[in-house]
Amino acid sequence: MTSPLHLHFLAGASGDPSFWETVAHHLQSHYPNYTLQAYPAFAGHPNPKNIQNFDQLCCWVVDQIQQPSIVIAQSMGGIFAIQAALQKPHLIKALVLCATSGGLDLTPFQVKDWRQDYQQLLPEVPDWFIQTNIDLSPEFHRINIPVLLLWGDADEISPVTIAEYLQQQLPHAELKIIPSGQHDFAKIHADMVASHNQNFLIKHIDDV
Template sequence: MTSPLHLHFLAGASGDPSFWQAVADQLQPDYPNYCLQAYPAFAGHANPQNIQSFDALCRWVVDQIQQPSIVIAQSMGGIFAIQAALQKPQLIKALVLCATSGGLDLTPFQVKDWRQDYQQLLTDVPDWFIQAKVDLSPEFHRINIPVLLLWGDADEISPVSIAEYLQQQLPHAELHIIPSGQHDFAKIHADMVASYIQKFLIKHIDDV
């Protein structure tokens, strides 16, 4: 039996929505209503909105969510997911955060500085996105929806210590660790990630 839930997938700093394609394909039979969100000016996509700042992009992404949704986010896409949960609590029914490396102060954590490497590899990513630093941690207690945290235990960009902190701060969060998972584990281990998401949604289906 298929679910009417809308799955809204958000990419990380690459802005490439195809990052989530394999996971979406796994979930599609039960959750056919989904969106792989593209970001204007990222990964070769046009920018007719002339978005020129991180705050403007965040507003635009959150504005695209117009129906009851589960937001599934990779890395810095987690900033948009958390903002959506804070700004649209009536629409965001659950979050899935994978390897989130944004939305909190990373100073206390031993994280690899990924920005220089990303600027070299992703020459079409706007500089203002790479440099964005957003701390939403004072608002985490307001997120009273189910949250699935998926992390890789070999991720130097967003180590498990960040996931454990989020699990403590978010009132209804559960954490699962992907063995040998690096920062792109959601793409590399799509079958495992899709399985965790599906079990999470089934578990909380009466709530969402």
């Protein structure tokens, strides 16, 4: 039996929606309604609105969510997911945050600086995206929806200590660890990530 839930997938700094294709495929038999969100000017996509800074991009991404949705976000995409939950609580029914590396002050955590590597691997990613520094932690208490935190225990960019902090700050968060998972575990271990997503949605959302 399929679910009417809509899943809205957000990529990380690459802005490439194909990052989530395998997870979405695993979930498709039960959750056929989903969006793999592209970002303007990222991964070869057009920029019709001439977006020139992070705030404009964030507003654009949040504006794309026009129906009740579960937002599933990778890394820096977690900033958009959290903003969507804060700005559209009537539409966002749950969040899945994977390896979030933005939206909070990372200074207390021992994290690998990923920006230089990303600029070399993805020179088309705008500097303003990579250098953005937003702390939404004072607003975390307002997110009163179920949140699934998926983290890899071998992730140097977003270590498990960040997930543990988020679990303490978000009122209804639960944490699942991906063994040997690095920052791209959602792509490498897509079957496990899909399974955690499905269990989470069945537990918290499907029967509501």
